[in-house]
Amino acid sequence: MNNVVIDLKRLTKHFPVGNGKFTALSDINLSFSKGEFAGLVGPSGSGKTTLLNIIGSLDVPSEGSANVLGKSIAGLSQKQAAQLRNYHIGFIFQTYNLLPVYTVYENVEFALLLQNMTEGERRKAVMQALEWVGLTDKEKSKPSMLSGGECQRVAIARSMVKQPDIVLADEPTANLDSKNSHHILQTMQRLNEELGVTFIFSTHDEKVMQYLKRKISLADGRVVNDETVELIANR
Amino acid sequence: MIKFLVKGILRDKSRSLLPVIVVSLGVFLTVFMSGWMKGVFGDMIDMNANYTMGHVKIMTKAYAENESQIPNDLALLEVSELIAGLEVEYPELEWVRRIQFGGLLDVPDENGETRAQGPAAGRAVDLLSPESKEAERLNIPKSIVKGDLPKEQGEVLISDEFAERFGVKVGDDISILGSTMYGSMVVPTFKVAGTLNFGMAMLDRGAIIMDIRDAEEAFDMVDAAGELLGYFKSGIYDDEKALIIRDGFNTRYSEAEDEFAPTMVRLRDEETLKQYLDMADNMSAMMVLIFVLAMSIVLWNTGLLGGLRRYTEYGVRLALGEEKGHIFKTIIYEAIIIGSIGSVLGTALGILVCFYLQENGIDFSALMKNVTMMMPTVYRAHVTSELFYIGFIPGLFAMTLGNALAGYAIYKRKTAQLFKELEV
Numbered sequence: 001m002n003n004v005v006i007d008l009k010r011l012t013k014h015f016p017v018g019n020g021k022f023t024a025l026s027d028i029n030l031s032f033s034k035g036e037f038a039g040l041v042g043p044s045g046s047g048k049t050t051l052l053n054i055i056g057s058l059d060v061p062s063e064g065s066a067n068v069l070g071k072s073i074a075g076l077s078q079k080q081a082a083q084l085r086n087y088h089i090g091f092i093f094q095t096y097n098l099l100p101v102y103t104v105y106e107n108v109e110f111a112l113l114l115q116n117m118t119e120g121e122r123r124k125a126v127m128q129a130l131e132w133v134g135l136t137d138k139e140k141s142k143p144s145m146l147s148g149g150e151c152q153r154v155a156i157a158r159s160m161v162k163q164p165d166i167v168l169a170d171e172p173t174a175n176l177d178s179k180n181s182h183h184i185l186q187t188m189q190r191l192n193e194e195l196g197v198t199f200i201f202s203t204h205d206e207k208v209m210q211y212l213k214r215k216i217s218l219a220d221g222r223v224v225n226d227e228t229v230e231l232i233a234n235r
Numbered sequence: 236m237i238k239f240l241v242k243g244i245l246r247d248k249s250r251s252l253l254p255v256i257v258v259s260l261g262v263f264l265t266v267f268m269s270g271w272m273k274g275v276f277g278d279m280i281d282m283n284a285n286y287t288m289g290h291v292k293i294m295t296k297a298y299a300e301n302e303s304q305i306p307n308d309l310a311l312l313e314v315s316e317l318i319a320g321l322e323v324e325y326p327e328l329e330w331v332r333r334i335q336f337g338g339l340l341d342v343p344d345e346n347g348e349t350r351a352q353g354p355a356a357g358r359a360v361d362l363l364s365p366e367s368k369e370a371e372r373l374n375i376p377k378s379i380v381k382g383d384l385p386k387e388q389g390e391v392l393i394s395d396e397f398a399e400r401f402g403v404k405v406g407d408d409i410s411i412l413g414s415t416m417y418g419s420m421v422v423p424t425f426k427v428a429g430t431l432n433f434g435m436a437m438l439d440r441g442a443i444i445m446d447i448r449d450a451e452e453a454f455d456m457v458d459a460a461g462e463l464l465g466y467f468k469s470g471i472y473d474d475e476k477a478l479i480i481r482d483g484f485n486t487r488y489s490e491a492e493d494e495f496a497p498t499m500v501r502l503r504d505e506e507t508l509k510q511y512l513d514m515a516d517n518m519s520a521m522m523v524l525i526f527v528l529a530m531s532i533v534l535w536n537t538g539l540l541g542g543l544r545r546y547t548e549y550g551v552r553l554a555l556g557e558e559k560g561h562i563f564k565t566i567i568y569e570a571i572i573i574g575s576i577g578s579v580l581g582t583a584l585g586i587l588v589c590f591y592l593q594e595n596g597i598d599f600s601a602l603m604k605n606v607t608m609m610m611p612t613v614y615r616a617h618v619t620s621e622l623f624y625i626g627f628i629p630g631l632f633a634m635t636l637g638n639a640l641a642g643y644a645i646y647k648r649k650t651a652q653l654f655k656e657l658e659v
Contacts, residue, residue, distance in 0.1 A: 056554070058553070058554070078558060078559065078560075079558055082553075082556050082557065082558040083556065084556075085553075085554065085555065085556035086555065086556020086557075087556070089556075091554040091555070093551075093554075097547050097550065097551045099243070099547075099548050099551065101242075101243050101246040101247045102239075102242070102243065102246075106239070106242070109239075110239065110552075110555065111555045111556075113236050113239055114236070114555065114556055114557055158555075
């Protein structure tokens with residue numbers, strides 16, 4: 001466990017509902033090592049997104065602990081949480097969420113603007129990220145001129161441009177057809193292998209599951225199964 | 236980051252063009268209305284000061300009590316001596332004598348028999364002294380329609396409307412059936428030097444303007460005057476100074492028992508004018524306040540709608556590691572940029588329109604034929620230095636406030652909740 005990047009212990013999350021509370025996550029014990037390609041799977045309401053939010057320092061646990069890259073999420077100030085996201089965590093969303101008034105280049109560059117890099121350094125990093133996803137020829141295009149698959153590749157480039165330690169992908173293929181889904185997943189798999197970035201998916205898409213090296217099943221906020229690719233393959 | 240935001244503002248018309256138009260319109264209305272009000276109220280005040288009230292006015296107490304009846308039998312006497320004393324005591328003021336009178340204007344035919352008659356409202360001012368500013372003060376040179384200013388005693392100006400109605404020509408004789416200050420009837424005859432139109436229904440109706448010396452002789456008022464008007468030499472009415480002067484004068488001169496003792500009133504003491512002056516004082520502040528409130532609500536909604544449209548962007552920015560506080564700051568910066576551009580455009584447009592209306596005015600004479608108040612018939616805006624900055628208060632302040640209120644919702648929410656609501 002020397003390369004543990006995420007360590008969750010007895011993690012519980014409640015949300016207030018009226019006078020009571022709703023338990024979204026209960027007693028979660030998980031750890032993720034550097035370079036994992038893992039997925040949180042389960043039906044809607046099982047707690048996948050809440051767990052991603054806590055790992056991504058967008059939320060804090062109600063009980064237990066969540067350590068990401070050696071930092072306790074509960075103990076981070078707003079500024080420290082923002083810095084953790086800025087330098088170490090990338091997000092990929094189901095609906096791409098590209099900014100429509102900016103070009104592909106500018107969308108990817110935006111992630112670096114908060115890091116006080118020079119224009120030259122930013123240019124180099126953006127072009128590298130676009131090369132990873134095969135979109136260097138689209139740098140001047142606006143998102144409205146791209147297909148869904150291309151948009152999601154831009155989103156991947158945006159999440160990878162700062163070379164984060166962890167990428168959190170929430171249903172990344174939900175809006176894509178089969179061919180584009182496989183293309184996207186292959187791209188992410190390649191980046192995981194080449195750069196050693198940890199990918200954690202939230203999904204219930206069978207196509208995604210084919211690529212996962214670790215599958216963690218959630219139901220009603222609890223981990224009901226946690227199996228590695230060998231176990232899946234042996235079944 | 237600023238370059239990035241500016242690019243976004245310029246490319247997204249709903250973030251730039253629409254708010255700029257809204258702010259510009261609001262600022263334009265503020266600037267224009269402010270300049271227009273200033274012009275209208277300023278004209279009314281100046282007109283009343285120039286024609287009837289002066290900046291301060293001295294009358295006998297008895298005259299003041301019956302002023303509307305123009306009781307010349309209660310006029311001030313030994314006026315030269317009084318003026319000499321006032322000039323020493325109040326060097327900042329210029330003093331002029333005025334005599335008002337009423338009567339019947341009689342137009343004779345070639346045989347000297349009455350051809351036409353009509354009511355006359357006369358005003359005697361110093362027209363013939365070379366150092367006198369009275370003709371300019373009453374705007375007489377510009378109001379002359381036919382003929383010229385009186386050049387010697389015995390010449391008068393009459394209303395052009397009256398001259399037209401009764402066929403009086405320049406050079407004709409007219410008589411006034413009136414009374415002296417001691418009650419005797421008099422019928423002095425004068426030569427018409429010209430006709431005039433002040434553009435004010437109240438003044439133009441049966442107006443006769445004559446030199447003060449003619450009135451002194453005609454109405455037996457030598458070294459007397461119904462009213463002594465004082466004008467600040469700066470030409471600008473200063474209410475605080477006028478108040479001090481009035482109180483000082485009345486304390487010294489106004490004896491309680493003597494109804495012929497002089498008493499002083501200031502411009503603001505005239506009841507209708509007091510209201511105008513109070514309104515003029517408050518109008519700009521009220522308008523700015525109303526526009527700040529109204530525009531804040533409009534821009535708040537614009538900001539909210541814009542914010543809703545950009546929820547995804549804010550969510551992405553949060554996810555990429557931007558702090559909520561920084562996002563809020565950028566919303567404010569954007570508001571300041573848009574507010575400044577809108578304020579500059581709105582102010583420029585407002586001043587331009589005000590300047591045009593200052594030079595040309597709008598003629599309402601057709602609507603004011605029967606008005607009995609002393610009001611100008613041509614209304615003009617007035618471009619003042621205040622107009623150059625007054626629009627920035629609603630333009631910049633309301634825009635920033637509106638966006639700050641809209642952004643506050645984002646700033647105050649918990650990040651996770653916000654992230655969820657931001658539809659990311």
